Amino acid sequence: MEMLSGGEMIARALEDEGVEYIFGYPGGAVLHIYDALFKSSKVPHVLVRHEQAATHAADGYARATGKPGVVLVTSGPGATNAVTGIATAYMDSIPMVVLSGQVASHLIGEDAFQETDMVGISRPIVKHSFMVRNPEDIPATIKKAFYLATSGRPGPVVIDIPKDATRPDLKFEYHYPESVKIRSYSPAQRGHSGQIKKAARLLLSAKRPMIYAGGGVVQGEGSALLTELAQKLNYPVTNTLMGLGAYPGTDRQFLGMLGMHGLYEANMAMHHSDVILAVGARFDDRVTNTVSKFCPGAKIIHIDIDPTSISKTVGADIPIVGPVQSVLSDLMEQVALLQKKDPQLPDAAALQKWWQQIDEWRDKHGLWTGRRYGESDSIMPQQVIESLYRVTQGDAYVTSDVGQHQMFAAQYYRFDQPRRWINSGGLGTMGFGLPAAIGAKLAFPDKDVACVTGEGSIQMNIQELSTCTQYKTPVKIINLRNNYLGMVKQWQDMQYEGRYAMSTYEDSLPDFVKLMEAYGHVGIQVTKLSELDAKMEEAFAMKDKLVFLDIFIDRMEHVYPMHIAPNGSMKDMWLSKNERT
Amino acid sequence: MRRIISILMENEPGALSRVVGLFSQRGYNIETLNVAPTEDATLSRLTLTTEGDDKTIEQITKQLNKLVDVVKLVDLSEGAHVERDMMLIKVRAVGGVQRDEVKRTTDIFRGQIVDVGPSVYTIQLTGTGEKLDSFVVAMSEMEILEVVRSGIAGIARGEKVLRLKSS
Numbered sequence: 001m002e003m004l005s006g007g008e009m010i011a012r013a014l015e016d017e018g019v020e021y022i023f024g025y026p027g028g029a030v031l032h033i034y035d036a037l038f039k040s041s042k043v044p045h046v047l048v049r050h051e052q053a054a055t056h057a058a059d060g061y062a063r064a065t066g067k068p069g070v071v072l073v074t075s076g077p078g079a080t081n082a083v084t085g086i087a088t089a090y091m092d093s094i095p096m097v098v099l100s101g102q103v104a105s106h107l108i109g110e111d112a113f114q115e116t117d118m119v120g121i122s123r124p125i126v127k128h129s130f131m132v133r134n135p136e137d138i139p140a141t142i143k144k145a146f147y148l149a150t151s152g153r154p155g156p157v158v159i160d161i162p163k164d165a166t167r168p169d170l171k172f173e174y175h176y177p178e179s180v181k182i183r184s185y186s187p188a189q190r191g192h193s194g195q196i197k198k199a200a201r202l203l204l205s206a207k208r209p210m211i212y213a214g215g216g217v218v219q220g221e222g223s224a225l226l227t228e229l230a231q232k233l234n235y236p237v238t239n240t241l242m243g244l245g246a247y248p249g250t251d252r253q254f255l256g257m258l259g260m261h262g263l264y265e266a267n268m269a270m271h272h273s274d275v276i277l278a279v280g281a282r283f284d285d286r287v288t289n290t291v292s293k294f295c296p297g298a299k300i301i302h303i304d305i306d307p308t309s310i311s312k313t314v315g316a317d318i319p320i321v322g323p324v325q326s327v328l329s330d331l332m333e334q335v336a337l338l339q340k341k342d343p344q345l346p347d348a349a350a351l352q353k354w355w356q357q358i359d360e361w362r363d364k365h366g367l368w369t370g371r372r373y374g375e376s377d378s379i380m381p382q383q384v385i386e387s388l389y390r391v392t393q394g395d396a397y398v399t400s401d402v403g404q405h406q407m408f409a410a411q412y413y414r415f416d417q418p419r420r421w422i423n424s425g426g427l428g429t430m431g432f433g434l435p436a437a438i439g440a441k442l443a444f445p446d447k448d449v450a451c452v453t454g455e456g457s458i459q460m461n462i463q464e465l466s467t468c469t470q471y472k473t474p475v476k477i478i479n480l481r482n483n484y485l486g487m488v489k490q491w492q493d494m495q496y497e498g499r500y501a502m503s504t505y506e507d508s509l510p511d512f513v514k515l516m517e518a519y520g521h522v523g524i525q526v527t528k529l530s531e532l533d534a535k536m537e538e539a540f541a542m543k544d545k546l547v548f549l550d551i552f553i554d555r556m557e558h559v560y561p562m563h564i565a566p567n568g569s570m571k572d573m574w575l576s577k578n579e580r581t
Numbered sequence: 582m583r584r585i586i587s588i589l590m591e592n593e594p595g596a597l598s599r600v601v602g603l604f605s606q607r608g609y610n611i612e613t614l615n616v617a618p619t620e621d622a623t624l625s626r627l628t629l630t631t632e633g634d635d636k637t638i639e640q641i642t643k644q645l646n647k648l649v650d651v652v653k654l655v656d657l658s659e660g661a662h663v664e665r666d667m668m669l670i671k672v673r674a675v676g677g678v679q680r681d682e683v684k685r686t687t688d689i690f691r692g693q694i695v696d697v698g699p700s701v702y703t704i705q706l707t708g709t710g711e712k713l714d715s716f717v718v719a720m721s722e723m724e725i726l727e728v729v730r731s732g733i734a735g736i737a738r739g740e741k742v743l744r745l746k747s748s
Binding site for chain 1: 590591594595598599602606636639640643644646647649650651652745
C-alpha cells in the first residue's frame with residue numbers, strides 16, 4: 001500500500017473524489033498541504049484574493065454544476081474570512097467541503113498565532129464539521145465530508161486540520177474508501193407511500209391548485225419531474241427566489257416568483273388557492289408575509305428532504321419527507337392510478353375557471369404583459385434585465401448580488417432551466433455575485449456568465465477582478481448603477497420618510513471604466529436607453545474579455561410588487577409608489 | 582409544558598456543544614442537562630428538560646435528530662418513565678437541636694448524610710425534581726450553604742429502550 005503524508009493524502013483524496021477545482025488561499029497552517037498539491041495534484045487550484053470569495057466561487061461552481069464546491073483556507077483569519085461564504089452556502093443548502101488549516105495540535109488552546117476555534121465558530125452554519133486528530137483518519141474524514149455535504153439536504157462541511165497532521169515526514173498507508181457509512185446519519189430515501197397516496201387524492205381534488213416549488217427542486221434534480229407533473233395536470237406553478245428555473249420561466253403555466261417581491265399573479269393565486277403542493281420550499285418569511293394570514297383557504301402538501309423544514313412556520317396538512325425525485329415519481333404514479341379510476345379528475349371546469357381568474361390577474365398587473373415605461377431616454381433597471389435576456393437569449397448563467405438588482409433579475413430574466421440562476425437567497429450576501437460568477441464560468445467556460453450587480457454590492461468583493469485576470473474568466477458584469485444602496489434607499493423611502501441614512505456615496509465611487517482597464521478588463525459606460533442593447537451586445541461579443549457594463553439607471557425606481565408588512569397577507573402588495581391591492 | 586428529551590449520541594468531542602448550541606441558536610431553553618457515556622463507550626446518553634408547546638417540541642426533536650452526532654432520541658414525557666435527579670446539599674448544622682432536625686428531615690425524605698463536619702452536614706438525595714424542590718423548601722429554616730444537582734436523568738418504563746439497535 002502507498003505511504004503518503006497527511007498533506008499528500010489530502011491532495012490525493014481530493015483527486016480520488018473527482019474534485020475539479022479547489023478555491024483557496026495559502027497561509028502558514030496549510031503550507032504542507034499546498035506543497036503536496038504543488039508537487040503532485042492534478043486538481044487545479046484557483047487563488048482568490050480574499051477567502052470569502054473562495055467560498056462564494058466554490059458555491060457558484062456547486063450551484064451551476066450540482067457538484068460540491070471545495071475550499072482550502074488557512075487557520076485564523078483565513079478561516080474566519082471564509083465564514084460568510086459558508087453561512088451563505090448553509091442557508092441555501094449548497095454542497096461544499098471546506099478544508100481549514102489549524103495550528104499544530106500541541107498549540108491548540110494556547111492562543112497561538114493565527115489560531116481560532118474554527119469548529120466552534122462555524123458550528124451553527126455547517127451541516128457538520130470534523131477536526132482531524134490522527135493523520136491516518138484523513139482519507140475517511142474527507143470521504144465522510146463529501147458524503148455528508150452532498151446527501152440528504154446538502155450543505156457545507158468543515159474539516160479543520162492541525163498543521164502537524166499534514167507533516168511531510170510522517171507517512172501513513174493511504175486508502176481512499178469507496179463509500180462510508182455513518183451510523184447516526186441516514187437521510188430519507190423514499191417518501192411514505194400512504195402519505196403520497198393521500199397527497200395524490202388531495203391534489204386531484206383541487207379546484208384552485210398551486211404548485212409552489214423551491215430550491216430543493218433544483219438541488220434535488222427534480223425539475224423535469226415537477227414540470228411533467230404540472231403540465232400533465234395543467235396546474236399553475238410559482239417558484240421561490242431559490243427555485244427559479246425549476247419550472248420553465250417562459251411557460252404559460254408559470255406565474256413567476258412569489259413572495260415579498262413576487263409577481264402579482266403568483267401571490268394572488270397563492271392566497272386564493274385551495275390546495276398548495278409545496279416542493280423543496282420552506283415557507284420562509286420572505287415568502288409568506290404574515291404567517292397567520294397565509295393562504296387561508298389552502299390545504300398544504302409539503303414535500304421536503306429535511307423534516308425540520310416541514311411545519312416549521314406554516315403547518316402542513318400532508319407532510320412527506322423524502323428526496324424530491326423519488327417522491328415526485330411516486331406521486332405521479334398515484335395520480336395516474338387515480339385518474340385511471342376516475343378520468344374526471346381533476347375538475348376541468350373548476351380548473352378552467354381558475355385559469356381565467358389567473359389570466360385576469362396577469363392582464364391587470366402582470367410584469368411581463370402590461371408594463372410600459374415612459375418615453376424618456378433614461379434607463380429603467382427592468383429594461384436592463386430584459387436587454388440582458390434578449391442578448392443572451394435566455395441561456396446565460398446569471399449570478400447576482402443582493403438588493404434591487406437581484407429582485408429585478410429574478411423578476412425579469414425568465415429562466416427556463418435549473419441551475420442558471422445563482423444568488424444568495426437565504427443569507428442575502430452582498431459580494432456574492434462576482435466570485436460566484438467565477439465559479440460558474442470555470443465550470444462552463446463556453447457559456448455566457450453574467451453577474452448582475454449594483455455599485456454597492458460589487459465593491460464588497462471587487463478584488464476578485466484580479467482573480468478574473470489571472471484565470472481568464474471573461475464574465476460579464478452588469479452594474480445597475482443608481483448611486484444608492486438601492487434596496488436600503490427603497491425602505492428608507494417607504495418607511496423612513498426618505499431619510500437616506502448611510503445609503504449614498506455618490507462622490508466617492510471609482511471610475512469603473514478606468515478600474516477595469518487597470519485590471520486588464522473592459523469597462524463600458526451606458527447612460528442612454530437608445531444605446532443599451534447595442535452595448536449589451538458589444539459586451540457579450542467580446543468572448544474572451546471580462547466586460548463591466550456600468551449602466552446608469554433611473555435613480556428613484558423601486559422594486560414592485562412589494563408585500564405590505566407588517567400584518568399583511570400574501571395578497572397585500574404595493575404595486576407601485578401609489579397603488580396597492 | 583415540561584418535556585424530558587433523552588438523546589443517544591456519539592461520544593465525540595464537540596457533540597455536546599452541537600446539542601447545547603442548537604438550543605441557544607434557535608431560542609430554545611434548557612432547564613436541566615445531564616450527560617455521561619453509556620455501557621458502550623462510543624455513545625453518550627444525554628437527558629435534558631425543556632419547556633415548550635407541541636409545535637416547539639416537535640421542532641426541537643426534529644432539529645436534534647438532524648444533528649449528525651445524534652443517533653436517536655426519545656421524548657420520555659410522552660410515556661411512562663422513571664426520572665431521577667440527584668442533589669448534594671450542604672447545610673449549616675451546629676448544636677444538637679439543629680443537627681437532629683437536619684437528620685430527621687433527611688430521614689423523612691430518605692436522604693443520606695454523606696459528609697459530616699463540626700458545623701456542616703452534606704446530604705445526598707435522589708428523586709424527581711419535585712421531591713428535591715420540596716426538600717429544599719423543608720430545609721429552608723436551616724442555613725443552606727450549597728446546592729448541587731445532577732439534572733434529570735430518565736429512562737422509559739417497561740420494554741421500551743433507547744439503544745443503537747432496536748432488536
